[in-house]
Amino acid sequence: MTDPTLSSLSSALADVVARAAPSIVSVHSHRSRSTGFVWKQGLIVTADEALADEGEVEIGLADGRSVTATIAGRDHTTDIALLRADTGIAAVKLSATVPALGTLSVVVATNRDAPSATLGMVSTSGKSWRSLRGGDIDARIELDVRLRSSQEGGLALDAGGEAFGMAVLGPRRVLVIPTATIERVAAQLETRGRIARGYLGLGLQPVRLDDGVAAMVMNVDKAGPAAAAGIRQGDVIVAVNDQKLSGVRALVRTLGPATVGTVVDVAVRRGGEPVSFKVTVGERPEA
Template sequence: MSAAATPSLLVGLSAELSDLVGRVAPSLVAVRSPRSRASGFTWQPHLIVTAEEALADDGEISVDLPDGSTAAAAIVGRDPSTDIALLRVEAALQPATLSAPALAAGGLVVAVGSAQGQPLAALGTVAQSGPAWRSLRGGSIDARIELGLTLRREAEGGLVVDANGHAFGMVVFGPSRRVLVIPTGTIERVAAMLRIDGRIARGYLGLGLHPISLPDGGTGVMIMSVAADGPGAAAGLLQGDVITGWNGRSIETLRAVQQDLGSDSIGRTVALSLRRAGADLQVTLTVAERPSP
């Protein structure tokens, strides 16, 4: 490669990347809530998707629009288990076109957020692309996509675009500040339910649980409280019982139990292994829907 050719390649790559950012920028907004700054994108007319964890629990929310103006926003619904929140604004915005391309580790991507209504971009790669998984809060995510890039906090909730210009999900922070993608399939499914119900149904045991170590070296969860009208009470569980098994599996952590209580768990029968006053018991429990707060 000649010395003269190298700058042309770099200039061409730079122009292509700027073009990718420019194509999605009209759909992006900066999201402001008390003590928090993030990004979001227009999912449907007047509806904006953003990162749930980036929203404050209370207080007014506003968005900085691509034309430099600011509009008030209202929360339609939020789902901590998939890190998706849906906002409503009265402003007319351009909805993003989401796709679900095949992704492979090493592919170039651009994460695009918004700061004060202006595009905020970061270049990186697909570090990992894997199958569906459950979040630490039990949400079902259609694919595990981890990015190799440095993301500014206010860009969380923005779009991720591949080298072909396809926006394939929302960029968020995962555990240990890993940069993850909530893919298109998850966004479409969860945002549609939030638009209708304002929430995502979760499984409910009606039990207050605390992790403990068992005398034999294993782990379990002790029942600290039993809701009078909950599934645990209906199954005959008592305060002080220790759950040692869940559908034939040993219980490694309380978080593992919580992850099994996604929306698909409602109505499912679970076989529990119990230890009560030194005796081992087997009990079946039917998971209910968690009551609205």
């Protein structure tokens, strides 16, 4: 005898997948095959880590066709890449909702160029965090689900069919890059092709003083903001905006997109004497 509850749940999940599948594409690059979804007409979001550093990118469509894509921009710190391709496919509607812990989740993706789906559960649902590469992620969402590499970049949906982000492969778990992060980063990639990062123009080395951690200036970009403000090689930075330094990495991570153009107070010790500089944060040059 068929359990009507299970049958109803099964039908509902199948309907969720069927509604999302038309906006899902496969992404072929020199390195691998992965998944993407149509974010806007002619624009596809996918996982940056799955893309090769060079070479052509092709988009595989559900009807068997393939089209060439160009990279509009990519941000390795948030694992988001934006591709331009004329697919003729409607964009998916993303939801800003962050799913609750224990919510059922379906990842709709591609596997061997065919639509695929896998069911799991939201195992972590928490506050914003910073990736190991320094990207600001608006919510910590982890899924208890297994994904093949070709499914990376797929859409994470709740049981009601709301798409709350992109599923990516973390070091030991499946993570979701939430909608808020996708919308923020992809919009900048669409218009600028890159994410602006703050830049002081300093090479720093951590040092320990009697009253805490500091950063010694090992080299200075002569054309950079710090040089223009008067900071020199050998200076020891002890605070920024009256906040004591907690480390070199912490300082670099504070230089996000919003800091470009702002003025920061940098307190240093030069020859043991305190000196203060006002530095206008520049934009980090492209590597």
